[in-house]
Amino acid sequence: MEQKKKRPTRQQRRSGLIINVLTLIVLVLVVFEGKSLISLFARENIQERIQREELEVFASANLLDTEAKETENQETATDVSSEAPSEKETEKLTEAPADSLGRENGIPDGGETYMDIVVPEQAVALDDSYFEDAVFIGDSRMEGFRNFSGITRGSFVTAVGMELENFYTDAQIATSQGNMLVMDALKNINFSKIYMMLGTNELGAYNMDDVKESYRNVLNDIKTRSSSADPIVYVYSVIYVDEPLVTTGDYVNNENVDTINLKIMELCKEEGYHYINLNEVLSDGTHSLVSGASPDGIHLDQEYCGKWLDYTKTHYIPTV
Amino acid sequence: MKKRIMLCLTAMVLVFALTACGKKSDEVTVDVKKLAADLQESITSEVAEVSSDIFASTFFVDMEKVDESIAYLNSGAYAGEIAIVKCSSSDYVSEAEELFKTRAKNQSSLFADYNAPEAAKLDTAIIKSAGSYVVYCVPDDTAKAEDILKAAGF
Numbered sequence: 001m002e003q004k005k006k007r008p009t010r011q012q013r014r015s016g017l018i019i020n021v022l023t024l025i026v027l028v029l030v031v032f033e034g035k036s037l038i039s040l041f042a043r044e045n046i047q048e049r050i051q052r053e054e055l056e057v058f059a060s061a062n063l064l065d066t067e068a069k070e071t072e073n074q075e076t077a078t079d080v081s082s083e084a085p086s087e088k089e090t091e092k093l094t095e096a097p098a099d100s101l102g103r104e105n106g107i108p109d110g111g112e113t114y115m116d117i118v119v120p121e122q123a124v125a126l127d128d129s130y131f132e133d134a135v136f137i138g139d140s141r142m143e144g145f146r147n148f149s150g151i152t153r154g155s156f157v158t159a160v161g162m163e164l165e166n167f168y169t170d171a172q173i174a175t176s177q178g179n180m181l182v183m184d185a186l187k188n189i190n191f192s193k194i195y196m197m198l199g200t201n202e203l204g205a206y207n208m209d210d211v212k213e214s215y216r217n218v219l220n221d222i223k224t225r226s227s228s229a230d231p232i233v234y235v236y237s238v239i240y241v242d243e244p245l246v247t248t249g250d251y252v253n254n255e256n257v258d259t260i261n262l263k264i265m266e267l268c269k270e271e272g273y274h275y276i277n278l279n280e281v282l283s284d285g286t287h288s289l290v291s292g293a294s295p296d297g298i299h300l301d302q303e304y305c306g307k308w309l310d311y312t313k314t315h316y317i318p319t320v
Numbered sequence: 321m322k323k324r325i326m327l328c329l330t331a332m333v334l335v336f337a338l339t340a341c342g343k344k345s346d347e348v349t350v351d352v353k354k355l356a357a358d359l360q361e362s363i364t365s366e367v368a369e370v371s372s373d374i375f376a377s378t379f380f381v382d383m384e385k386v387d388e389s390i391a392y393l394n395s396g397a398y399a400g401e402i403a404i405v406k407c408s409s410s411d412y413v414s415e416a417e418e419l420f421k422t423r424a425k426n427q428s429s430l431f432a433d434y435n436a437p438e439a440a441k442l443d444t445a446i447i448k449s450a451g452s453y454v455v456y457c458v459p460d461d462t463a464k465a466e467d468i469l470k471a472a473g474f
Contacts, residue, residue, distance in 0.1 A: 049397055095341075138397075139396075140396030140397065141396060142396075143398070144394070144396035147366050147368060147370055147374070147393040147395065147396070148366075152371060152373070156377070157359065159430055160431060160434055161430050161433055172430060174380075174422075174423070174426045175376075175380075176380040179426060219341075281375065293331075294395075294396075295365065295366060295397070296395075296397045298397065299395040299396045300395065301366055301395065302366065302368050305395075
């Protein structure tokens with residue numbers, strides 16, 4: 001005999017509905033908040049959390065206290081130093097700074113005949129707006145200048161290891177469209193001034209005349225990418241190195257720097273380019289980089305990148 | 321029986337709901353400047369803070385999609401560098417991570433011929449995110465950098 005199925009009461013139906021709804025909510029919460037629940041149990045209990053936050057608060061309070069003390073100490077130190085210079089400071093003051101050694105400082109032997117292409121110092125320093133339409137192209141030294149000098153305008157096409165030999169072959173310039181050759185990267189830049197620095201990675205070249213010809217070709221090609229029919233071309237001297245600190249090879253020496261700089265001066269003379277003799281301000285007067293200007297003997301620190309920028313701002317060709 | 325099930329489910333709802341409330345205090349808030357300064361301790365060579373223009377042209381981050389950014393770059397001699405961004409939206413986090421990965425890869429290939437030990441540091445560059453923050457760091461002392469980041473919530 002078939003038993004008649006008992007129909008659930010209204011109360012039973014309501015309870016069933018509530019259970020279903022609650023189950024659904026739990027499932028949703030499990031999906032979205034499960035991760036948080038795990039972290040709640042796994043990471044740390046509430047007490048540990050309170051302790052950690054307390055420590056953070058105390059740590060920041062101590063930090064502020066230390067900063068205040070440091071400021072106080074600095075003020076005291078400034079007061080003392082303004083009263084009387086220490087022995088060490090007096091010693092430093094008596095040393096002749098590189099920029100007081102004269103315009104011939106850092107010019108390679110034989111370069112005196114090309115002094116007319118060496119950019120002279122101007123009475124008025126430029127501000128950064130001059131570099132708005134300038135492109136700075138170069139190797140890791142130029143990259144350091146970009147990062148350390150504080151320059152605020154200008155386009156930079158730089159790469160660690162850039163050299164004349166790989167100029168047309170290596171897609172070494174990172175751009176928002178991917179890595180490009182220097183010449184392709186220049187297509188996206190409007191420039192009418194060129195600041196160029198290559199040569200450090202060519203110091204081991206067998207034939208410096210070949211280097212000069214490669215440099216000539218590269219500069220000619222770069223000029224064709226300019227938005228101006230007659231761009232101003234500034235070629236930086238290769239900066240001297242601090243030989244005892246150099247570990248990248250014996251060929252990175254100041255004799256080779258002088259040799260390549262003489263070739264660059266010849267090139268500038270032949271092509272009507274402007275030679276910026278950075279070594280006037282970065283050489284110690286003995287055809288060497290000022291001691292202490294570079295931690296690795298090649299790349300300049302912030303202070304000397306700042307001097308590089310200052311020199312660039314006071315050494316330019318005035319527009320008529 | 322049904323009453324027990326209801327009680328049990330109600331308790332579970334409460335537990336999960338409370339967890340949801342607690343999530344807000346778990347959100348990472350980073351003092352970007354302080355973190356960048358702390359991370360400098362993991363780099364032995366000199367690094368300098370660069371402008372937002374240089375930041376953008378180095379990492380190709382869409383500056384309209386970040387609320388805060390900071391970068392310390394090197395002299396060109398060494399690989400050590402730091403970049404931190406706070407993305408405006410969590411949607412941009414993975415893109416920022418990818419951009420930092422690309423930077424590390426590019427720099428590594430440039431350093432490979434020039435200074436191989438520095439290239440190795442770039443190959444193990446730290447790229448981490450927490451909340452809407454993304455950090456990129458090429459340290460000399462990886463353990464130190466990892467500790468600093470862990471303490472900051474990464």
